Amino acid sequence: MKKKKRKMTLTRKRAITGYLFIMPWLIGFLWFYVRSLFMTMQFSLNVLEVRPGGGYTLTFAGLDNFIYAFRAHASFKQILTTSVANMLIDVPLITFFSLFMALLLNKKFHGRTLVRAIFFLPVILNSEAITDAMDLARSMMSGGMSNAAAEVAEAASSGVSIEYYIQMFGSLGLPMGMIEYIMGAVARISEIINASGVQIIIFIAALQSIPGSMYEVAKIEGATGYETFWKVTFPMVMPHIITNVVYTVVDSFADSEVVELAYDTAFTNNNYGLSSVMSLVSTVITCLILVIVCRFIQKRAFYYN
């Protein structure tokens, strides 16, 4: 009896120490996240007015802000749908591109470290000002703004029209939606490459954690490279696809246009209630997408051990 009591106190003691260790975060989370989430919800249901002496007054307005955002606001719905659509297009592209690149970079070759360093560079240079300048430099290098009109005219006169090729693939029986998707993917290739630095590294690590004996078995059983990929490599990296999808979704939403719109609405137009509505709606949509995608992949995922 006595022994049991002492054991209890030890576990309790350790529990208290554990709480002490996580205490700073716990206070911060309650203070900045939980409280702020409630405040965002509260703001979204009210009209907020900043008082000149500091502080603010809330006037209850019901669902007016929501109704205004969805019925009357000039661009919110449009920006929201384009942001979500862009994300839905980008996520599979980034995931598969980074898996593909990871497969390429996984093999040993000369200059591997250098190539990896280059691929990781966009993660380091992710400052807003730098990326803006880079976008401009990119368009300058591919002809520049002054040349764009000339190029279009040239393309129209030279007889090589992209429309023709699209038509050709269309008449081959490929569905039009797929062709458009591929065209879109080609057009945004630089964005995709720049957004997949971390994902490539995660996939490389995942590939290296696959035991070599599995490949040996596949080889002895006479599996081709194609079969080995689909039966060994792909199932083994499946759990990491979830990690990557979550990372990509969060990352692409963090600098989407909805965020900018919400920021401008709050700090340029001083319409705090409307801005909260925008933030809330976009967050809820992000979370929904995350939950659905994770469920979808998790059903198909295979966990080693």
Added chain:
Amino acid sequence: MAKTTKATKATKNTKTFSVQKLKEQYMALKTDTQFANDRKRWQSNGKGFLIGLLKFLLIVGVSYVILGPVLGIVTSSFFSNADNYNPMVYMIPQEPTLERYSKASAYLDYWKTLSNSMIYSVTLMMIQVFICSMVGYGFARYKFPLKNLFFALVVVMIVIPTHTIMLPLYMTFANFDVLGIIRLIKGAPVNILSTPIPVYIMTVFGCGLRSGLYIYIFNQFFRGLPKEIEEAAFVDGAGTWYTYFRIMLVNAMPSVITVAIFSMVWQYNDTFYGKLFLISDDLIISKKIAGLTANIATNEKIYDPAIQQLYLDAGIVLVMLPVVIIYVVLQKYFIEGVERSGIVG
């Protein structure tokens, strides 16, 4: 090999054309194992070469997409006005000039802003490493009620975009008060916006820039360390804090380095918190660069946007340089850190 040459010789010698002979030769070639082996080898060599070439081209192409704009910025920052207006000049300036750099660094107040910016990000990095490793350790090694729920909340913190809570944060720090204490002393809540204090407060309480991710990394890493180390320390009479600081943290060096580097670089690049809390441009160089073009344009009376862009390019190079130097020196830790220290679970 010998048999093959014989077969080809035979084909050459036959001048009279007959189907029978052709058939015979075909059969001879078909049954010639030596030839078949050679052909297979050539085929697989050719295939290997082609795949290698394709890989090489792909990697070069993708690297170009990433490095291209960087090269463009660096080279055009050396362009003189004449180079910029000359359509023959591409990438390599004819009359390189350093004037862009001298102007850009003067308007950025480069060394002062850079050192301020560095102090800002390094101090935040140190707090970040200290707090996040502590929290990660708590989650990894101690059992307490609601632990799984709390850890799920850490993941929620990673997933929730910061912009959801930006308004309340702004309001909180515009009328800052802790449990009514400040009101008691000063009579009214204080406005601590436009100072870096809000960022420091949030970081101390484990809610800074990407703190959730760092907590996750540390948790993964500490879970991977053997328990025996701590047990040995405990038996030898080391207290909890001593064990944590002198033993566990030392063992977790790889993840400490990873988090430290990432935290510093991301903090240096971040403009979101800087903009939200209205922190002065002189403290954050990546925020100051945004106003550089307008500043130079109005003060130097440069009206051509193309020339303004050259100054911005020089400024961007100046801002990028420290980060790139850190990256080149510590490149190994960046990538290996992500691989090893458990972003991959």
